[in-house]
Amino acid sequence: MNEKKPKILVVDDEQVTTDLAKRFLEKHGFNVVCAYDGETALVLAHSEKPDLILLDVMLPKLDGFEVCQQLKNEDSFKEVPILMFTAKGLSRDIKRGKEVGADEYIIKPFSGKALVATIRKHLGIEE
8 A cells, every 4th residue: 555655845944954854754654845935935835735845044035933823824734743843942932932833842952753753643643
């Protein structure tokens, strides 16, 4: 039986981070699409229909808070988990992430193993 791989949209303006996340997540059975700025993230979210979005805060064009808020205001994205992952770890940043609808706030640097566990949790996938 061929199970559909969950699709993850990874959004980060640092290509090294995006490439690492893509390789690591694909190794763990996910289909990964990447964007490097907020505007492209919105376009890809609509065209690719990801099962989960991994979203940096500090992005060119539109920041991650704005991207998250725009997507969570749309009915088709209300149930799509958005995990903010960022170096901005101040409590006000975390609070703002929750206010715009982020389902989780992960502070960089992070453990790849913990990231996969968090993604699986939000997608309802058993380990």
